[in-house]
Amino acid sequence: MSPRRDPEGRRRAIVHAAVETIAEVGIGQVTHRRIAARAGVPLGSTTYYFPTLDDLVAAALREATENARAGLEAWAEELTASDDLPTAFVELARGYLADRERALVEYELCLAAARTTQLRPHAELWIDGLRGICARLAGGPERGFALAALVDGAMLHALVTGDDLDSAGLRAGVRELLSRRTAGEPT
Numbered sequence: 219m220s221p222r223r224d225p226e227g228r229r230r231a232i233v234h235a236a237v238e239t240i241a242e243v244g245i246g247q248v249t250h251r252r253i254a255a256r257a258g259v260p261l262g263s264t265t266y267y268f269p270t271l272d273d274l275v276a277a278a279l280r281e282a283t284e285n286a287r288a289g290l291e292a293w294a295e296e297l298t299a300s301d302d303l304p305t306a307f308v309e310l311a312r313g314y315l316a317d318r319e320r321a322l323v324e325y326e327l328c329l330a331a332a333r334t335t336q337l338r339p340h341a342e343l344w345i346d347g348l349r350g351i352c353a354r355l356a357g358g359p360e361r362g363f364a365l366a367a368l369v370d371g372a373m374l375h376a377l378v379t380g381d382d383l384d385s386a387g388l389r390a391g392v393r394e395l396l397s398r399r400t401a402g403e404p405t
Contacts (some may be wrong), residue, residue: 228267232268235280237319248274267319271298282323282340283343283344287343297310298354305389307389308385311388312385369392
């Protein structure tokens with residue numbers, strides 16, 4: 219009896235390998251050959267399912283987008299239920315950075331979207347989602363923008379430097395932005 223074919227399983231394995239490869243080497247170093255090797259499939263399989271490298275990268279980034287969407291929903295739930303928002307933001311950022319591969323892919327997506335307009339809707343999901351959560355918590359879109367930029371910047375800094383998240387700095391920044399909301403200071 220011949221082994222059962224699983225075209226959808228092979229396609230998923232290729233996309234997953236593409237996500238891992240992007241996290242490891244960045245979009246600029248991704249090749250069909252490198253992804254095929256990582257997925258353990260013949261080179262022809264990657265080009266069968268994804269005729270161009272752009273198709274394959276887009277599929278990988280769509281998967282990253284879906285992961286980001288799920289992550290944002292979890293963040294919204296946890297932040298909404300929290301009695302200590304500064305600490306909750308720090309813990310969520312730490313948890314996000316603990317999965318370095320996912321974080322690298324998602325930030326890589328944002329950078330790729332700066333050059334490739336077709337990728338922008340995927341990158342904007344994270345940006346708009348985080349801003350929306352922050353706007354609800356901070357009392358409006360302007361402070362929401364500032365809070366999202368603070369959180370994003372702190373996480374990006376930790377990724378770039380390889381240092382631990384500046385928990386004290388992030389906590390203090392979040393506390394300051396939220397205290398202005400409760401103090402009723404003008405925006």
